[in-house]
Structure formats: C-alpha cells, structure tokens
Amino acid sequence: MYKTLAAYTFAALYIFLPSVPVTHALGLLAHLPRSAKLKHLFLYPLHGGREHVIFQMVSWAVWAGSVLIALPVATSRPWKAIPLAHVEALSGAAAFGTVFAELFMIKSLLVFDPKAPKLKTDDQQPDSQPPSPMWNRSRLPTKPHASAAIVAIGILWMVMGGGLLLATEYLEEQATRLTYYIFAFCCLVVGATTTHGLGGKLRHPAPPEDGMIARSGYRFWQPFRGGVAFIATQAAGWALFSLAAAFMIWTVIQLAQGMAYCVQCWALMTGATMFAAQLLLGVSVLTHEGAPCKKLKQLLGVSVLTYKGAPGKVLETVANPVRSAAPLLALWLPMLATFTPIHSFATVVVLTFFLLPANYAAAFWVGSLTVYYLLTGFGAPEHTGAREWGLVVGLYQRYMLASLQWWFGNVEVVKHGQTGFSPHQRYLLGYSPHGLFPIGAAYLQFLPTFRAIAGPMRTATVVASAIFYPPVIRDICSWCGLRVVARRTIIRALKDKGAVILVPGGQAELVLTWRMFRQNPRGKREYVVYTRHKGFIKLAIEQQAHLVPILVLGEICSLRNFIDIPALQQWTYKKIGFPVPYLVVGWGGCTPLPMAGRGLRFIIGEPIQPPLLEPGQQVDQSAIDKLHQAYYSQVSEMWAAHQPTFPGYEDVELVLYP
Template sequence: PKEASSSWSSVITDQFDSNWSFWQPGRGGTVFIVTQVFGWFFFATSLLLLAWVGKFAVRAVKTHRSLALPTAAVMIAAQLVIAGSLTFFKDAQGDPKGQGALGASWKLRLDLASEASTMFLFYCPHYIIISALLIPYLVLPVSWASSIMMGFHLPLYLLGSLGQPQTTGAREYPAFRSWLAESFVKIHDRFLGGVSYTIEGRRSARRGGRKLVFAYHPHALYPLGVVVFHLLPAFRDAFPAVDPVTLVASVIFRLPFMSDLALWAGCREVTATTFRRALRERGSVALVPGGQAEICVAPRAHHPTRPELVLNTRHKGFVKIALEQQADLVPVLCFGEIYQLRNGISLPRLQAWTYRKFGFPVPFLPVGRFFVPLPLPREGGRALHFVVGEPLRVPEIAEGEAITRELVEATHAEYYARVADLYHSHKDAAGYENVQLKLES
C-alpha cells in the first residue's frame, strides 16, 4: 500500500508538473491572449455596472432598472469570450514546465502588450470615448462627473477644433503618421495574416507633375486601409514624391478623440472645398468614392454561397473635381479588409434609410470573432492585399471651358470599367475567385 500510495503520488505530481504551465502569463498564443484580455475587460466592466445597479437598487430608484439588461448582456459576453478563448490556446512544444514563458524577456512581453493596445486603439476608439464619458459617472457623484465633463472634456474638444484643422490639416503630425504605418504592419503581421502590395501604376504616376486622386475600394465597415495604404513602405518606394491627403467622412471630426486621431494622421473632411484645397497644396488625395453607403451592402460579401463585393457608383463629384483640377484617377483595391469585420446587426433596409436621412447607417455594430470588436482572424479570413492600378488620364479641359455632364458621365464610366478590370485581374491571387463584383448606383 505504501508503494502504491507513493506511485500514485508520483503520477499526480508528474501530471501536475506537466500541466501547471497552462495558465502562465504570456502563453497560449496571440489570439488566446487578446481574447482573454477582452474577456476580463468585459468582466470588470460588468462588475462596475453591477455595483452601479446595486447602488440604485438599495436606494429604490426605479428609473435605473433598465440598466439590468445591458449589465446582464456584458456579463454573458464576458463569459462567452473567456470560454471561447480556450479554443485558441496553443501550448508550446518541448517546454512542459513553461520555462520559456517565464524566462522570456520583458521586451517581448511589452512588444506584445504594445501591439495589442495599438490594435485596440486602431479599431476600437469608440470604446475609449464611451469609457471616458461614462466611467466618471459610474465611480463619482454626478456633480463631480459633470464638472469633469464640462471642465475638461468639453474644453479639450473645443480647443482641438480651433482653426478648422479638418479643412486645413493644421494638426497633422508626421511622427504619428510614421508610427501609424509601422504599427499597422506589425499588428497585421502578428494578428491578421500580414499585408502585401501590388503596384501597376508606378511608371506613369506623376508623369509630367500631374495631380492624382487615389480612389479606394471598397468602403469596409472600418476602412482603416484608406488612411494607411499610402504611408506603407511599398507605396513610398514606388511613389517617393507622392503624399496624398486622406479625405474621410465629416462625422469623424464631430467625435472627441476620434477626431484627434484622424487629424494627427493627416485626414481631412471630404468636402468639395477641402478636396480642391488638398489637391492644390499636396497634389494628391485619397478617398473612398462609394462612401458609407457601401456599409449597408457589405454583408453581401459574407454570403455563404453567393458572396458579392458591391461597389456603390452613385457618386460622381470626385470625377468632376478631378476633371476641373486635371487630376488623374488612380483605382486602389483592398482585398481582405471587408472580411475583417462584419455588422453584428444586419438590417440593410433600415441602415440604408438611416444613411439617407442622417448621413450614417444605423445600427452599426462592427464585430469580429465572438463579438469582440477587433478584426481577429476567422475562418475564410484573408490577409490584406492592396492593389494600386494604372492612373486614368482625364481629358484635357481648356481654361474657361465648362465641364459638361456628358463628359463627367463618360469619364465616370471609363473609370469604373478600369476598376472592374483591375478586380478581375487580381481576384484569384487574393482569394476572391468566388466573389462576384457588383457595380450598383
């Protein structure tokens, strides 16, 4: 019995020793770590909400019973994310006791934490905004929280909008743009399968010093690519003298913090005045011609049997300004971005109606795997692949000559024919062989 007991104890000890490293920090793989971080973040948030609900329950304040449902939803989401993260755990081979993880340099851990935080900053700035606005009201008396709001958040927001930087680009920071490009490549290499580039237009671009309009397709749920594609080394090497201004939706500049990020990255609002000014000052712009209307049709790309990439061709203003400014049109396709996120609530008709009425599609809930608002890898997911096509030389317009509607229509049609040709030339290599291109106005 003693020998049996000793043998059994040895088995238990060996089993424990072989498995104890399972929960060591820094182990399990990148996706496991990121989902764990978000799961525990949701759990901590649910505890704060639960404490707040309990506070009002004790005081018998009935008007806050509506908080019970979102609190329960956050708690359930936390459990689902934490449980789901276990499916991503990857144990290191040949390191049963976790010595490699425990002995890893702090630099490696800090790099991972930095890249995960950067990914959160890139794709979830709205959560930072919501937290900054709500947390003071959750943990402080209402009067104190309101004082913080009026004395700190509001002045900071107003000061940031002085001088109309969304039109002038006055708050653009080259150092931030360089960091943005470097971080974009790092997080895609680590988390999302990498970034690749194909450039067809390097020989003819800026020939004779002509202006350029880089038209980016499609408008995914979160088209960060339009801000970054021209900051990446492949583009800089091909077009060393080209530095486009990115034109984005005006609503971005009405949101605190998101407007700061956009301005630091060199973005300006997509208005005719800003469009012309940017072409005069920098000689090139980047924009998404399809606009936010393409968000409403983005779910069609996720259809299980008949996926369609839908480009909205209704807008023609960018063609008219290109003709007016004698700027060549350069098609840019981004393969893969539309598959990084999907709308958690797909109501195309309602979203199209709210877009027409308010300028933004509602409801809008971009989600990744397990409803985590990050573009984590998923089945069928694709790495990003940018394709820059040959510039379309716009017809010459004599000084004082009117730009006719027929000329705009003809140039617009020729441009989208180029886009279709570019798509069909590269779709197979990008993994889009079964995805049909649809041009809809």
C-alpha cells in the same frame, strides 16, 4: 469612544499642521550655505536632487490641501457643535494629510544631495566671477543612517495605516469608513515602495563615476539579483504586502455590501500583516549583495540567459520586462490605436452615465469637451492638417505593416499596370469598397510597400466628418494628417500634398456591405461597389487630377455589424444620413479588432488622365460620364485580374451598383 477618537484626531491635526513648516525650517538651517542670500531661502525646495524636489513638492501640496480641509474644523468651537459626519471626514482627512506631509518632508531632508558647483581654484584669475555658494553638507546623515531612517519611516507608515484600520470600527458614516480604508491602503503602498526603493538606493548608492545606479548596483526592479537572503526576504515581504492588500479589498467589499463582521479582527490581522511586510522589506535592504544570485539560479536549475524553451522565456520576461514587452507592444499598439479608439471612448461615456448621476455626467462631458475642442480646434486641423505630427506618422510607417502582417497574415500592396506616378501631377485615389469601416484608406499611405509603388507621390486621406468629433480618435486622425471629406478640404490637400485618398462610395456603399455575407440566388456573395457618385469625377476634372482606383480585398470580410438589419439601416440612412443600428465588431464576435488571419490585398490601379479643361471652362457632363465609365471599367479589370487568386473569394462576384 467617539470622543476619544475625536481627541486623538484633533491632537494629530494640531501637532502636525505646524510641524511641516518647522521641519522645513530646520532642514533649511541645516543645509543653508554661509554666503546665502534671500533667494536661497525660496529656492531651497528646488535644490538637492530630483528626490528632494519631488518630496518637497508632494509635502507642500498635501500640507496645503490639509490646511484647507482643516479650516472649517479647527476654527469651530466647541468640537461637539460640528456635525458628526463632518468631524469624521474633515478631521480625519486633514490629520492624515498632515502626517503624510510631515513624513514626506522628513524624507526630503534625508535624501538632500545638492549638485554643488566647484570651488574656485588657485589658478583662477582674481577678477573671475565667484562661484555660487555651496550648500552645507556637514549636517547631512550618512547614507546608511539615512537608509535606516527611511525604513523607520516605512514602519511609521504601517503603524499609521494600522491605526486607521482600527479606527474604522468607531466611525458612524459608511463613506468615512471607506475613506479611511483608502488612506490605509495609501500607507501600505507608500511605506513598502519607499522602504524598498528609496531605502535600498540610499543603502547601496550608485558608483560615483557614473552618477547612476549601475547594472550591478541596487535597482527597484531586479529579479534574481541581490543574493539568496535578499530574494527570500523580498519574496516574503511582497507576499505579505499582497496579502494585506487583499484583506483590505475584501473588507471594503464586505462594508460596501453591509455584511462586514468583526471589523476590529480584520483590522488587527491586516495591520499585523502590513507591519510584518514592512519589517521583511527593511531586512531585505540590509541583505542586498549587489550581484546576480547565481546560487539561486542553481537551486532553481535554470539560467535566465541560457535556458531554452517556455520556462526560460518566462524568466527572461520577468528579468527584462521592458525589452521583452517591446516586440509585443510594437505589434499590438498599432492595431489598438487603429481599431479601438471609438469603442473605447463610447465605453467611457456610457460608464460615466452608469456610475454618476445623469446631471453630473452630462455636466462633466459638456464642460470637458468644450475645453477640449477649444484647445484642439486652432487652425482647423480637420481641414488644414495643421496637427499632423511627424512622430506619430513615423511610428505608423515603421510598425504598421508588421502589425498588419502579424494579425492578418499575408498583407500585399500590388500595382495593376506599369504606369508610375509623377511628382508634377495631381492624383485622386478612389478607395473601394467602403465596407463597415474603411480604415485601410487611412493607414495605406504609411505602408512601405505602398510608398515603394507611389514613389514621390505624397498623399493625404480624407475621411467622414463624424470621425473628428470623438476625442482620442480625433487626435489620432489629426496626428496622422487625415482630413475631413469636403470639397474645399480636398482642393487644399491637392495643393499641399499633390494626392488625396478618398472613398467614393461613402455610406451609400456601407449599407450594402451585408451582401458580402449572404448568398444571392446564384449562390454567390456580392462585393458591391457603389457607382452613382460622380462628384469626385467632376472635381478631378476641375483640378486636373488623375484618377487612380484602389481596390482592397479582405478588409470588408474582417468586420461585421453586431446587429445586422439591412432594411432598417438603409431606411435610416435615407432619412437621417446615417445607418442605424451600427456597431462594428470583429474578432471574437464582440471586439472592435478585425477577424484575424484572412489576409489583405491593396490593388493600386493605373492613373486615368482627365480631359483637358481650359481656365474658366465649365465641366461638360459628357466628359464626367466618360471618365466615370473609364474609372469603373478599370475597377472591373482589377477585380477580374486579382479575385481568382485571393483566398476565400472563390464564391464572390463584383457588383457595380446600381
């Protein structure tokens, strides 16, 4: 049986390898304009409409890949000299690819619909430039005939998929069997979607006045439209499609576990289901009526447009998925983009080492990250903000506050004191406390309520350099204009923006976060603000920047360390500069999303003017100490004014450490 299978495989290979160029040549001859030049021969794949171009590109790409795969097989004599595993894998893949390319080439010819330029009219001047030649339409099939041909091609897809399934019983290599099942699944998906989408579009074209599929015409997604017969056949066809896919997945699982039995029985049943699904989808294309099915709505007893309550919402979501999903996306995406990138990237890294050999995974990450850092490192965006993207900033400004309010409940940005901000002054805004993940320092500048308080002040946030190493979070931070916390970066940001948000406590404050979750001997939880750092005070005096304390309530309680060992974390921070273990979790006790419904309050303090510093004058330590004392005195005042009114902070006391 192996010899017979090999013979059929090679026959398909040798037939369809040359058939793709031949089919392309026939289409070119059929559509070629009489006044064609040599350039039209080469530009033919780029004419004829979007579908024609896409199908041409797919066909030629798959055909070229099949040629490369077939070379070691087609050039070997005799066939028996080729190792069995190579015959199964190479010849099977090449044969499938050539048939795949041929069917796509035929589809490209059927959908050819050039946007021909207008012919020269009688009122044109004789010396006017003649129009480009018009592609020949006379040999094109009619739309209904082209639709019927597409349905027939869909049947061929299913036949090929069924043949691949039947062939798996005679394959020796387990990996090749799984490959054939993947090919069969591709046949199922391509055949069904082509029949439903392309066949229906050709059968029921858009009105000529708008050149697009009208609301009352045929669309790929059109629930409860097209008539009872169309909806019934569609439902049955897609149900059989899902059943065939389930059969394939189940068989693949059994093969992978070495427990498959009667493979031919499952192949016959799956192939028959695929064929039946294709027939029903083909019939549904013929029965489409092009209007909403009012009769079906009456049978269901509901109206998508007028029914109130949960069933109506479900039907409305099905009928308008994009419009219905948009509000949810506007709420979810800011939260996911803000809190999950680091965990997501770490998960991907772990999975690659779990699924691939360690040397392969290491080589993959070394190679890909090298290219990634080279492409994203131009202009030192972590220092200059060169990759700040107005589109991303605008999206955060538009949706972040609503997303936070949806998740946390009440989100406030309040001003402590009456002094405003001047566009002619510089400001250093100190964000406290650091907590486990002070992400509020990054998104605070995007909140409209903060912008209303800040007025003309433009801000840039500086964050830990470790944030700029992992991909995805590095990109999001760069697009949002965040920069790395470094002296030269802060000085440049003050010149560029005029104001900088930083977290004075740093990781020294991070390792004290655990005290917020445990009661001290007085029965109080401690809101610790680390006060030993004075570098930002000195920098504010040198740059003549006003200091502005920012106190946030609620954020520190929204995230926890999954493995909380304070003594070990403080020891590792002192030894290596980073607390270990460190795994931030929140909602559900295992997700990176913060705990919901706890509220947030950002308190913006009064600007504190630094002592005047003459050019060339050194900063006096006494001036640093005095400004340092004034800064944290205001932090205490802000706490005393707002802690009693913030929910859940009744048993919390402020600790200025040390």
